Amino acid sequence: MARSLFSFTTQRSLLSLLLSSTSLSQVLQLHAQLITRALASDPFVASRLLLAISEIPVISSDATTYADLILSRCPRANTFIWNTVVRIHAAGLEPRRAVVVFRRMRQEGLDTDSYTYPFVLKACGLFLGWEEGGQIHGDVVKKGLDFDLFVTNGLISMCCRCGNLASARRLFDRFLEKDLVSWNAMIGGYASRGEMRQAQELFDEMPERDAFSWAIMIDGYGKKAMDVDSARRLFDCLPDRDLVCWNSMIDGYAGVGRMDDARELFEMMPTQNVISWSILIDGYVNHGDPKEALILFQQMLRQGIRADKVCAVGAISACAQLGALDLGRWVHFYLRKNKVLLDIVVQTALVDMYMKCGSLDHARMVFESMSDRNVISWNAMIVGLGTNGHGEKALELFFRMEREGAAMDDLTFLGVLSACTHAGLVDEGLSIFHRMKGDFGIEPSIEHYGCLVDLLGRAGRLAEAKNVLDTMPVEANPALWGSLLASCRVHRAVDMAAACVQHIAELGADDSGVYILMSNIYADKGMWEDVWRTRRLMGEKGMKKESGRSVIEVDGVVLEFVNGDRSHFLMEDMLRVTWCLSEMCTSLG
Template sequence: MVASFPGLLSRGELLDLLHNSTTVSRVHQVHAQLITRALFSDPFVASRLLSTICELSARVPASYADLVFSQSHQPSTFSWNTIIRFHVRSSNPNKAILLFDRMRKAGVLTDHYTYPFVLKACALLAGLEEGAAIHGDVLKKGLGEDPFVMNGLISLYCKGGEIAAARKLFDGSRSRDLVSWNSLMAGYVSCGDTAEAGRLFDAMPERDAFSWAILIDGYGKKAGDVSRARDLFDKMPNKDLVCWNSMIDGYVGLGMMRAARELFDVMPERNVISWSILIDGYVKHGDPKEALELFQSMLGQGVRPDVISAVGAISACSQLGALDQGRWIHSYVKKHNILLDVVVETALVDMYMKCGSLDLARLLFDEMPRRSVVTWSVMIVGLGMNGFGCEAVELFYQMERRGATMDDLTFLGVLTACTHARLVCEGREIFHRMRRDFRVEPKVEHYGCLVDLLGHAGRLQEAREVIETMPGTPTSSLWGSLLAACRTHRCVELAEVAVEKLKKLGADDGGVYVIMSNIYAAEGMWNQVWKMRKLMRERGMKKETGRSVIEVDGSIHEFVYGDSSHPYKEEIYEVLGSCQMQWLE
């Protein structure tokens, strides 16, 4: 490591090398030279090394930065500020606040650079109590009018929902700048008061692109007033990329995918965020095929995917059952060193499970260095959906033994698995343990799983009792689950009760009457069948259009009932006719 530098470098030359270092390996080389030359004991040199490490925060392990700081001799205020900022940037606000406490106990002077970092850490933690105490310290030191500190306080109170305190601070300040105006306006948008944000916008002495973007986002995404957002967008001089993305995001948030795509298509320039917003929108609004096509277009234009676009494409494969394309995307992100974090890996596990590739899902799950509660839940749900209910329950117990955090999604997953595997006793026990042992309050979805579980097992009266004794008002989905179970077990009387309940809830759509008609038909009650069908005609009810999707050689094919526009329709009909003839023979 030492030999990689020619000759004996001076202190100044080493500092210049350090200043120009852009990789962790180069920093390690300079660090080794500083140690062998006994220069690391110089407080100024140590502070420059720490500063360089922190500038590379996205690529440097926190343990390395902490080690360098801890070995520094009498670190200065600058060094303390640097390590605190490092942990704020590394999304470790708890550590930043602990370091601030150590800094004060060590008697090191804090300055107007210290407080903005610590206040940002408090904002990330929604730590209003700690922030208020720091506010008091700021006032004692006479830094209340420092613009950096004041902006940190305004941002803290806004993010903590204390908009009145933020406004009081803003109104009483003589040193507010553009950041102050934008922070307060963003605070009003976040708390849902877009009208006040608009008044603040009108009163601003100057605006930048971020000011416009905040209000466009407020009208379009938060307030749902997309026409006003578009009007503001059209009036904006020199639109920048942030505002284009905010406007598209507003359309996507309201499900207006056509308008979002039209705006996307006329953008003068795009970045990965533009692509990601649209890909994620198509996935969330039920058009995974378009999401995948857009992802391929993005790659074709040389845009490197980020986590959101990668997860969006993987989720699209999950919805389509497109295993080949999902495996290709997995291979692509590995080959191009795109961040394979817990979010991306969890999406891949979910994709493999939904595509029926359990071995690949389990292999990836077992190799994951870190798992979130969502990862465990996805694996449990996938096992249950693929007919491995006992394995899903065993994984739940393994999760419990390891002390992993469980949430309502975990219980929803394991209860669903119990339903698929008809594990009535296990499901009931886990349901009752939710509140008793894990302090997780059952939601209507959990009651729905219990109703499904009992209904599948033919214990219809127990299922009805669960619905009628649960806290709160039973939803239509619960009565719908009971109705479906009545069809399976041919229970006419209870089915009629469920239909009456659904009518009172205004949820008696065509599907409900089709199920009831089928129940009557199974029992030979043809008069009731005709009544149901007559009622459906009178009310203009129709069955929902059926559709299916299949992947063939990496291409996605969608089939919709009544649609004959598929390019290979003649060949498909020919094969179907041949199969029908073989079956008749």
């Protein structure tokens, strides 16, 4: 009936348009046209709409909601339609919803077939829903689908992803019609958990191998088992290496900090993609060379490779480590200009970067604009506010976090406690420390005790601080005694300071810094005999003062200062610093 409302040819052209649409808004426009013609409830039209959605490269939450809507408006939906909705959810941001749709499908008495299970199982593997997967497994056996290649491969990889290697292996061994994918899934299960002995055994046994098999093994040895040399031996055996193999091998080296080896392969590989660059950039960021990371980032852009959000996170954290605000803002601007979708990871990296660069307003702006926040985002704000000297604001944010019922972890408390310390909010800090276990279920670690000692010590409540160290459930370490020692200097408590040094020495951690601090405490009090005695002791122990080092960004240029070393200090840099300082002085009036 509905069909007679508009001509067959118009319908056909609409449908062919649908098949070639590449964005949700295009699909929506077409749907609107179809709705006005009262056609959307037609199963055939619904299936076309859903197929169009499933072909969008990135399934947004709008897309999944829309798929649910189409399903609900289509009373005569068949198995194909339901399968497609399950598939859309499995590819979306919340794979769990695929299982929800699957359950409704069964409740409403629809037939499930060999196309239903691979998608549901994939979803289970993605959110690690082994419980649900186990039930589905029973279902599959009842339906006699456990001999279907796709269904069984789905089961094997679901079991592997959920860490149930024994079940996966049972399925694998009993399955006589195994293909290359079955082998790769099983080997991947072992490799992703670093069980390389078992993976290697199967790898040697398998009838044929493809690029995936090699990539799985190289990645398993390099990243998961931290055995880069074995990974390299396989890599060298491999006749024609694809991009993934190169990247996995480079990532293996970067993961263990062998940046020279990583770099050498990077230069050798035939072509690099944005992932290759990201691996290298991240490697430098994680192994103490953020400056090199930024140089690479700029090189990559110059070669015409667009940065994606993963790569940007590397660059942003390099900026954070360097305190390079101008560059960080530039990366932020780049992402906006290139319409790169800012997800929670990028936004959190930006918050962290702005905080580390001391730009609280920008950090706050990004944080407030976030539609979703996790514990890492909150921590970045709380820790950042604390280290920038805004203890009250950090505390405020902590209470807001509590009100909103956001999950906290041990870093949250390290952040808020040290914020209290620096703002002199001693009683507030104490109260939070004492609520940690009861109200938030987080057992204080040795670091939290460190904060407590600091909190009390800096406020001059030295006896209470020492009492914490003497009575805490785990034994205090040199760092904790060191923190009390630092408080002793501030409050000129010579005797307690000497006791701290004693403890540190007993723990075998008495480095030059400890004695220098101690001798400074004596000096503050004019106890020169003790100063010289301490200096002599240092000489006897063969200690020398170590050099300090710092890095700053001035006017877009990153400068590195090493105490006692002026070689980096070029005249040009000197001029920039001078200019910058004079600018600042002028603006301060």
